[in-house]
Amino acid sequence: MRFTKMHGLGNDFVLVNCFKEEVEEPSKLATKICDRNFGVGADGLVLILPSQLDEADFRMRIFNPDGSEPEMCGNAIRCFARYLFERGLTDKLNINVETLAGIIKPQLIVNNDKVELVKVDMGEPRLKRSRIPMVGEEQDQVVGAEINVAGQEVEVTCVSMGNPHCIIFVDDIKKAPVEELGPKVEVHDAFPEDINVEFIEVVNDTEIEMRVWERGAGVTLACGTGACASTVACILNNLTANKLTVHLLGGDLVIEWDANNNHVYMSGPATEVFTGDWKL
Ligand SMILES: N[C@@H](CCC[C@H](N)C(=O)O)C(=O)O
Numbered sequence: 001m002r003f004t005k006m007h008g009l010g011n012d013f014v015l016v017n018c019f020k021e022e023v024e025e026p027s028k029l030a031t032k033i034c035d036r037n038f039g040v041g042a043d044g045l046v047l048i049l050p051s052q053l054d055e056a057d058f059r060m061r062i063f064n065p066d067g068s069e070p071e072m073c074g075n076a077i078r079c080f081a082r083y084l085f086e087r088g089l090t091d092k093l094n095i096n097v098e099t100l101a102g103i104i105k106p107q108l109i110v111n112n113d114k115v116e117l118v119k120v121d122m123g124e125p126r127l128k129r130s131r132i133p134m135v136g137e138e139q140d141q142v143v144g145a146e147i148n149v150a151g152q153e154v155e156v157t158c159v160s161m162g163n164p165h166c167i168i169f170v171d172d173i174k175k176a177p178v179e180e181l182g183p184k185v186e187v188h189d190a191f192p193e194d195i196n197v198e199f200i201e202v203v204n205d206t207e208i209e210m211r212v213w214e215r216g217a218g219v220t221l222a223c224g225t226g227a228c229a230s231t232v233a234c235i236l237n238n239l240t241a242n243k244l245t246v247h248l249l250g251g252d253l254v255i256e257w258d259a260n261n262n263h264v265y266m267s268g269p270a271t272e273v274f275t276g277d278w279k280l
Pocket residue numbers: 011044064070071072073074075076163164196214215216217220222223224225226
């Protein structure tokens with residue numbers, strides 16, 4: 001099976017073109033191919049598929065290294081769009097992609113035939129508890145709410161970008177308890193579908209530092225949906241302006257929550273690393 005290894009700011013993926021390859025058990029394949037010792041090594045397996053929907057050009061499925069299937073992945077969809085364009089699967093610069101989080105719209109910014117950046121219309125953030133999902137009063141927003149994590153009160157803001165995110169503000173990002181608190185919050189009873197956990201230090205009005213513990217993956221160098229959810233969380237808490245540079249371990253994303261249409265936009269790079277043949 002032919003595959004392509006790509007990354008968005010070090011959040012890395014194995015992409016398989018299912019117009020040419022057949023993947024029978026994607027969840028099982030993800031656990032094997034994402035393994036960093038016995039496989040290719042990646043934060044996710046991405047399948048490139050045709051869409052049956054009139055409004056969509058292609059369909060993206062993504063699987064976490066633990067085999068679970070999340071609704072969306074921000075860094076993967078930039079890689080997905082670049083792959084489609086550079087492999088000639090489309091000549092469109094604005095692509096409509098069917099995902100479990102709805103239709104997501106990447107736009108390729110091309111210079112001299114080279115994809116320089118991908119700007120993605122990530123759609124509207126979901127703010128009600130029932131849409132995160134989180135237990136409790138369905139219609140409420142979760143802004144500065146307290147949850148008890150192993151005997152410790154933790155203040156959280158929760159936002160869904162199609163997939164769920166729990167944002168925790170910290171004073172010093174270098175001391176953020178990503179590996180201690182992250183896995184406990186991920187599987188907390190309050191979150192019936194588990195949750196991605198972002199630790200945020202607000203640097204100033206237009207910049208934040210972020211570290212992430214991803215559902216089904218653990219620590220990663222970047223998370224696109226997480227950067228979008230964290231930007232929304234900063235704005236809901238009146239901490240920043242509506243357009244931010246999000247500094248991640250793997251590099252920077254620019255995120256804007258547009259007040260005119262309530263959509264969140266993410267801009268960042270997508271990089272191809274190598275292609276290979278999977279033999280197992
Ligand atoms: N790294 C991704 C998010 C991948 C899915 C996530 N682990 C989940 O389970 O929701 C991104 O860039 O958005």
